[in-house]
Amino acid sequence: MSEAAVKTVRKHRPKYLNLPALIFEIRLPLPGWISILHRISGALLFVALVWLLWMLDRSLASEAAFSKIKHYAGLWPVKLSLLVLVWAYCHHFFAGIRYLFLDLDKGIDLATARLTSWLVLASSLATTAFLAWKIW
Amino acid sequence: MTQRIVTGAHYGLRDWLAQRITAVIMAVYSVMAVVVFLSNKSMTYPVWRDLFSQGWMRVATLLFMASLAWHAWVGVRDILMDYVKAAGLRLALEVLVLLTIAAYVGWTIQILWR
Secondary structure (H helix, E strand, C coil), X not given: CCHHHHHHHCCCCCCCCCHHHHHHHCCCCHHHHHHHHHHHHHHHHHHHHHHHHHHHHHHCCCHHHHHHXXXXXXXXXXXXXXXXXXXXXXXXXXXXXXXXXXXXXXXXXXXXXXXXXXXXXXXXXXXHHHHHHHHC | CCCCCCCCCCCCHHHHHHHHHHHHHHHHHHHHHHHHHHHCCCXXXXXXXXXXXXXXXXXXXXXXXHHHHHHHHHHHHHHHHHHCCCHHHHXXXXXXXXXXXXXXXXXXXXXXXX
């Protein structure tokens, strides 16, 4: 098909993707939330990687540096940031396992996909809580 | 209608597969690391240092980092392809991301074998 022929065939559909519509009217289904959170958590972990590597570097440098990092990790803004990153890791982990099963055509019907979405949310929050309790 | 700018056989399949294989490697390491970390009652410096001075831990952590490098590259590139439409800017960001990831891998080797 030539370019001109394609243009006449293509319909002009109305666009309905302004910001208020995206926020208030178009409801993202739960598996969609798992998906966008998978992307956000992945991006967050990549951005935070330099900070985490720095802390690993310092913690293995010497006894004194280790104590400093331990103290640093106890400060509440640092603690809060680490907690967010632990959640991001857990979410990325569980949602990722879900995607591996979806890739194998397992759990692709709507009911199962919704159920596994809830499972991802619940397990990532539970694991975050468990790790936070263990670490601090 | 599909319009491909970059053509070639199984374009993208290798990255797609690599992202999944590296995900499994990192998942196995993560579970192992959590078990190892939590099996120590208190994480003092000698315990921490001895853990990372063992050969298997160094190699496993490096494998984790290598997996992360490839995995993150595919993921970040996907994000850039979705949101950065200007080809020049996207290419510049991709090069920046690649250089950053390479630096992280180098840094990890330095941390593990100091």
